[in-house]
Amino acid sequence: MTGTPLLLVVAAVAWVGHACVWTALLSNLFGRPLPKPFLKAWRLVTAAIILAFLQMCWWLLTHPFTFLDDLRVSRPVWPDPTDALGFGYVGVCLVVGGLVFPAITVLRLTRKPPPCLVSEVTRTRDLWAEFGEPLIGDGKMPFVARLPGNQLFRVDFTETTLALPDLPHEWEGLTLLVVSDVHFHGTPSRLFFDRVIDDVLSGPTPDLVCLIGDYVDTDTHQEWIGPVLGRLSATGAKLAILGNHDKHHHPLQVREALGDAGYAVIGNGVQTLTVRGVPCVVVGHEGPWFVPPPDLTGAPTEPFRLCLSHTPDNFYWGVANQIDLMLCGHVHGGAIRVPVVGSIFVPSIYGRRFDQGVFERAGTVMVVGRGLSGKEPLRFRCNPQVMRITLVRRVTR
Numbered sequence: 001m002t003g004t005p006l007l008l009v010v011a012a013v014a015w016v017g018h019a020c021v022w023t024a025l026l027s028n029l030f031g032r033p034l035p036k037p038f039l040k041a042w043r044l045v046t047a048a049i050i051l052a053f054l055q056m057c058w059w060l061l062t063h064p065f066t067f068l069d070d071l072r073v074s075r076p077v078w079p080d081p082t083d084a085l086g087f088g089y090v091g092v093c094l095v096v097g098g099l100v101f102p103a104i105t106v107l108r109l110t111r112k113p114p115p116c117l118v119s120e121v122t123r124t125r126d127l128w129a130e131f132g133e134p135l136i137g138d139g140k141m142p143f144v145a146r147l148p149g150n151q152l153f154r155v156d157f158t159e160t161t162l163a164l165p166d167l168p169h170e171w172e173g174l175t176l177l178v179v180s181d182v183h184f185h186g187t188p189s190r191l192f193f194d195r196v197i198d199d200v201l202s203g204p205t206p207d208l209v210c211l212i213g214d215y216v217d218t219d220t221h222q223e224w225i226g227p228v229l230g231r232l233s234a235t236g237a238k239l240a241i242l243g244n245h246d247k248h249h250h251p252l253q254v255r256e257a258l259g260d261a262g263y264a265v266i267g268n269g270v271q272t273l274t275v276r277g278v279p280c281v282v283v284g285h286e287g288p289w290f291v292p293p294p295d296l297t298g299a300p301t302e303p304f305r306l307c308l309s310h311t312p313d314n315f316y317w318g319v320a321n322q323i324d325l326m327l328c329g330h331v332h333g334g335a336i337r338v339p340v341v342g343s344i345f346v347p348s349i350y351g352r353r354f355d356q357g358v359f360e361r362a363g364t365v366m367v368v369g370r371g372l373s374g375k376e377p378l379r380f381r382c383n384p385q386v387m388r389i390t391l392v393r394r395v396t397r
């Protein structure tokens with residue numbers, strides 16, 4: 001391959017690297033408790049920078065770089081700082097686009113399931129095929145909900161079985177229903193959420209119901225919490241924490257609505273519950289948006305520590321604090337997933353690392369769900385999800 005085709009390939013690889021660098025930065029910033037106006041503006045800046053790359057390539061190709069001429073006649077001189085910066089950045093982009101990004105993609109595709117994961121079975125229900133237009137509602141960006149290929153209304157009901165080494169004998173077969181990121185704002189409509197809850201209620205009652213945050217995206221939709229999420233029931237307890245979106249819409253009212261709906265709102269705190277006769281330390285982690293983080297000083301490590309954390313970014317905190325099982329949402333699986341590559345933008349300081357699935361490290365197991373909806377009603381190759389987790393004992397030798 002020579003001449004123009006080679007140049008196009010090199011430009012394409014460099015552009016992929018350029019997009020990776022700026023998307024990774026954007027993801028990282030969105031994982032932090034920064035002001036919303038800044039994040040919104042930075043998202044636009046990032047889009048502009050990514051699209052402007054071809055313009056930069058053109059500038060590099062047409063700019064008279066004197067140091068190159070000097071090199072050709074064997075008179076090496078220190079290049080102009082602007083020239084060096086431009087070529088250096090393109091070099092970095094080529095390494096990221098040609099080596100780092102493909103390597104990470106291969107690693108993600110070949111990642112082995114963690115030892116704790118016994119099975120995962122998903123049943124998908126296409127609510128759009130059943131109910132159609134009335135699911136759209138009157139919330140933010142209903143036109144996005146109508147986009148062809150948007151899988152906003154194809155709900156995955158996932159049954160996951162986890163084998164945990166320190167599970168109390170009494171908890172063999174314990175079930176947890178995990179719902180996160182409902183983002184009530186009108187789109188999808190109440191009909192969507194009511195039918196999802198109907199579906200959940202048609203199955204066996206779980207021991208615990210765990211809500212992982214992001215309930216509202218308006219100041220008024222707290223009124224949906226009781227009639228929708230209040231219908232869920234548990235033989236043990238109903239637990240809830242808040243997410244980053246709730247912080248902007250009267251969080252005290254959100255907590256009150258959850259409490260009225262029968263949930264123990266853990267906040268950034270620690271509570272000890274008795275489940276099937278066994279004490280369970282339940283930890284809530286709403287950080288970094290709500291502070292201070294939970295303080296586990298004096299909380300027993302045995303027999304079990306369960307943590308509800310809105311973001312999976314708290315995984316290493318969970319490992320350090322001897323959490324046995326951590327349930328997370330927030331990242332929506334990336335909302336848009338590309339074939340082979342997977343997620344692109346994930347609001348996490350770790351980028352795409354914890355975009356969905358089960359992770360295990362040093363005795364801590366973390367489950368990251370994709371959630372049910374989003375402020376932007378868009379899901380591409382990334383179905384909304386409700387999870388039912390069954391715990392069994394892992395036999396260790």
Ligand SMILES: [Fe+2]
Pocket residue numbers: 181183214243245330331332371374
């Ligand atoms: Fe969310």
